[in-house]
Amino acid sequence: RRNIPGLTWSVFSRLTGVNRLGRRQHEIKRDLCTQEPLDLKEFFMRHLTARIKANGPLSIAEYMKEVLTNPVTGYYIKNEVFGESGDFITSPEINQMFGELIGIWCVHEWQQMGKPDKLQIVELGPGKGTLAADMMRVFSQFKEFNKAISLHLVEVSPKMRQFQLEALTGATTPEDTVVESQRSKYGPEVHWHRFLDQVPNERSCVIAHEFFDILPIYKFQKKDGEWHEILVDIQEGGGLRFIMSRGPTTNAKAFLTHLAETDERDHVEVSPESGIIVQKISQRVSDHGGRALIIDYGHEGTKKDTFRAFKAHKLFDPLEMPGSADLTADVDFAYFKHCCGENVKTFGPVTQNNFLNGMGIGARLQALMQDKDVETRRAMMKSVWRLMHPQQMGWGFKFFAIAPKDTDYVPPGFTPITAHNEPKSEQKSEPK
Incomplete structure (x- = not known):
């Protein structure tokens, strides 16, 4: 503009429409800030339909990315999704024993590695930091282990980092602060990363709890x-x-190149993004040692149509009111095994019931209930019932482990289920 004589800003704006565009962008931002939630959902629906009209139908993966992570209207951007007041609740939020037993598993595997001086505990998608805090509390009881570890959280959302920071350090920072690292109240340093690739290539124990089920399919x-x-x-x-x-x-x-010729399914769901991450985890374990523990609801290449939505803890139409409900699909552990390749050894998947039983949740429950009043004991039994019952979380959720190829034992919790030790539940209804 400065180099063209006579071209003033008013002339430039009339020729280019920049003023109108600037005003329109301001109006959109103003509308998004002032309109009611229903209007925002209508705006998002108009955005989706406009995109489809311009470019054609969306793949399910494209639809999931828009609905879950759109920077303005995405489900995970604008909703309180965790806990009883959200749309779903995770196992660590139900009972502390879940995270404690996973922590014990990590300590056991470190001992099997020969107690190396350094071990990274890496969690993918740590939520509010509840699982990490429960594990760290256990780690603090093992001084040698606690001295060897550092905690690495792979988290994109600045808002979720704030929750994790408070859970692990007790500290709070301004909302616009991007947390990078801080010492936890349990001793070890906590580091935050946006992507797994940013975590140092060193011996690690990678934990992924309900991380893969929301990745696009x-x-x-x-x-x-x-x-x-x-x-x-x-x-x-x-x-x-x-x-x-x-x-x-x-x-x-x-x-679909991984499908066996004997696969009789007529409907298949695939998450290439999940496959890439599993390959990266397996490569880390193969190159640098360590372990990986993946926990999610899933199957072994048997299920067909599992894509669904949850709203207020109930099933919801995934195409209705996009952005108002969580979208998810079962993890295909047979696909994960394929992605792991031949340079590592895999264990499972086994049911959550099987894993927690193998880790001694019954004995831990008895220890925690000692000297507790009746109401507290009842609440503890109810929470364990939710974790273990086949019709709750006990059989739908699976545990899957990755270890170096030369691992010569079955990790705790992964003893194969047979007709003799298949998990059973004597408690068929919720404890009173």
């Missing part, structure tokens, strides 16, 4: 012997609908 359905992709399109009269591609898509050709 692609859905495919077999028709006339060919795999077609399931997409999200606009519904006549408003709203969204699922459609099937007319023929095999590029995604179908690229992401």
Whole structure:
């Protein structure tokens, strides 16, 4: 502008429309800040339909990314999602014993490694830091182990880092502060990273609890012997609908090469992003030693259509009011085994019931209930019932471990389930 004689800002703005664009952007920001939540959802629906009209139907992966992580209207950006008041509750929030027993597992595996001087505890997607805090409390009881470890949390959200900081250090910082590292109240240093690649390449024990189930998936359905992709399109009269591609898509050709010829399913879900992360974890274990423990609800390449939404702890239509409910799909542990390759050894998946029983949750419960009043004992029994019962979390959630190829023992909690030791629950209803 300075180099063109006679071109004033008013002339420039009339020629380019920059003034109008600037005003419009201001109006959008103002509207997003002042409108009610329902209007924001309507705005997001208009955004999705406009994108579909411009570029065609969305893959399920694209839809999940928009709904969960859109910087303005994304579910994880604007909602309080954890705990009884949110849309779902996780095992660490139900009972402290869950995190404590995972902590004991880490200590045991460190001992099996020969008690190395340094070990990184790495958690992917730590939520509010509840699991990490429960583990760290256990670690503090093992002085030699506590001295050897550092905690590394892989977390993108500055808001979630604030929760984790408070849980692990007791400190608080201004909301716009990006936390990088701080000493925990348990002793070891805590470091935050945006991505796994930023964690130093050293011996680690990687924990991923309910991390993979929200990563984007692609859905495919077999028709006339060919795999077609399931997409999200606009519904006549408003709203969204699922459609099937007319023929095999590029995604179908690229992401289904792992399927065995004997796989009889006619509907498959695949998360390539999850596969890449599992490959990176396996490579770390292979190159630098350590362990990995993945906990999520899932299956061994047997389930078909698991894509769903949760709102207020209940199933919800995943295409209704996008951004108002959590989207998720079961983890395919058979796919994870494929992604791990031949340079590591895998264990499981076993049920959560099996793992926690193997780690001695019954004995731990008895110890904690000593000298407690009736109401406290009842609450503790109820929480363990939720963790263990087949119709609660006991069988839906699975544990899966990755270890170096030369590991010559079965880690605790992973004893294979047989007809003789298959987990059973004598308590069929909620404890009173």
